[in-house]
Each structure stands twice: as structure tokens, then as C-alpha cells.
Amino acid sequence: MEQFVEFMGNFGPLGLAIHSFLDAIIFPIPAFFTQVSLSMLNPNNAIWLATLGFFACLLGTPIGYLIGKVFGTGILTRFVKPELTNKATNYFKEKGSIAILIGAFTPIPFKVFTILSGVMKYPLWQLMAYAAIGRATKFYVVGVLFYLFDRAAATMVDSVSLYIFITVVPVIVIFLLVRKWLRKRKERKALALQQGNEQEAEM
Template sequence: MIQRLYNWTMSLAEHPNALWALALVSFVESSFFPIPPDVLMIPMIIARPNRAWLIATVALVASVLGGLLGYAIGAFAFEQIGQPILESLGKGDAVAEFNTRFNDFGFWAVLGAGITPFPFKVITIMSGWTGMPLGVFIATSIIARAIRFYLVAGLLWKFGSPIRDFIEKRLGLVTTIFLVFLFGGFLLVRYL
């Protein structure tokens, strides 16, 4: 089923209304859809590099708005909608333990999930469920998704198709390692 969704999402990149399709995918990916918007962004930017920044902006705005839907699911419909979504992603068992620690690291959780391949919908739902301050959630979502989408757009704009393999296979790992070092640096400064 995931492969069919992936193929369907890829086919949208060639559609005349691809920007609207990107907005839709970016919106629903932040709350329940399993395919990330990068699947659409990459072929769209490779096909029209002069629109890279517009494409990234559409993904950013729609993703943050979709994150608000995820937040609302967590805040108002966690048991009916949020928990089944998290369980379908294999994250159901960690929910109770995660809740106790989430808001202590909420900024970092949202930032990390917004940039890395970790499913952003998990963090948006958990942010609402744990009652993370909405302003912190929105600001961090904007920062995280801007970093992710503009980084992808910038790499594709500058290097074109040859960078595609790196983005699809290694960018998430490189970004995750960077965040671990950044977070580790803050912890060292705080406790030394």
C-alpha cells in the first residue's frame, strides 16, 4: 500500500497543478499521511529550478498549517484519532513514557522531527496531546520545516539532478548527526 501511495504521490509532480498537490501532500503529511513532501518537491525542483524557492515556500506554509491540524488532533481527539495514527506508525507503546518527558524537550523534539526523516506527524500530535505551548510549537515548526525544505531546494537549485541521490538517501542521516552534535553541545555548555 505504501508503494502505491508513493507512486501516486510521484505522479502528482508532473501534474499541471503540482503546486496545489504539493500543498495538499505537505499539509496531510504533517498530521496523518505517510509520504513526505520531498517526494514531490525533488522532481518539481529538478524540472523547474527557477521555482525552487516558491516550491519550498508552498511546502513550508502547508506543512506548518498541517502541523496545526496534527496539534489539534493531539489536543482534542487523541484517543479517537491520534493514538490509532501513532500505533499505525509503531509509536503507540512509547506514548505514555514520551508524554512525561516531551515538554521538557519539546522545542528540540519539534525541531528534530521537522528537519529529519522522523515522521513529523508523530511530533505534531504529541505536541497537542501534551499541551505544548502553541506559540512554541508554531515557531519551532516554522524554523524546522524552513530549514528542511529550503535546504533541499537550495541543494537542488545549486547542484541539480546529481544531488538527488544524496538528498533521498543521506540528507536525513547528515541532518540527524548535526542535530545530535548541536544538542550535545548545548548540554555540554549547560552542565560544564
């Protein structure tokens, strides 16, 4: 992994863009490592690097989705560890939106979620929306830390990312659950009203 990160770092921002793009499709090493490595070399460019990595990741997301939609589970079983695939699949079966959002923050390779979204025919626009939220947070936290604290940010990145995960993610998850509950409540009311109208019409 260190050799690969060093290799990509030789290409500078272009290396990060390529790594981020592949990270959303099929590559097993997160682009986080290349971003940190390049940000340490030039902290003044950290925000630009975060922006580049973020958009490259978004460009790769629909391709990972298409791979999952066309080729199915065979891709996952070949390139991703079974325990990671099973974990992500269980998330998806329970709550797709929350699974993608959490996946954007966790160490689980994000390609698992892009490919799974295609396999399970999850709406692409929702995948892009939740990927944008999670990946933007992850990339820009690193970028802002290096921009503000220079190379000292290298010791802060992991702990700050953890704090964001245990604070921001639960808030968003609660919001999604409440929205889903309100939507179901509205549907039940509409159904009850429809049934009431049908009974009145029969009378």
C-alpha cells in the same frame, strides 16, 4: 507511494502545498517525496517549491495540534504505527522541545509530533517555533541543492540531510539543554534568596 507522489505531482506546486499541509496533520507519506519529484522536473523553481512546502506545512501544524487536543490518543492509534507513537511519546515525556526539533528532521512522520503536542497540551507557540526551524531546514536544503546542482542533486539529498541532522541538531539540542540548566540554576538561586530573606524576617 509512487503512485500517490505521481498523482500529486500532476498538480504541480499546488500538489506539493496540499501534500505538505496534510503531512503535518494526518497523512502518512512525507511531502519530501513530492518536493524532490517536482524539483527534478524544474530545478529553477526549487527554492519556490521549498517555500511553498514550508509554509503549507506550518499552516497544517496547528490543525494537527487541535486534532490531538480535541480527539486525543485515539487519532494516533488509528492512523500511526504503535512503535512510532511509543517512540515519539517517550521523547515527549523526557524533553518536549527537543522531541519536536528532532521530529522535524527524522523520518518519523511529523504529524505524530503535532498531534502529540495537542494531546499533551504542549504550548502551541513553541510547537510552531521549533517546527519552523526544523521544517525550514529540511525543505530548503532540498530546494537549494536542486537550484545549485540541477538534477544531480537527486543523489545528494539523502546524504546532505543526514549530515545536517548529525551536525546542526546536536548543536541546537545542546543549546536547549544549557538554556534549561541555566533557567533551573536561576530558579534555585531565587528560591535560596527567598528562603534566606524569610529566615532573616523570622529572626
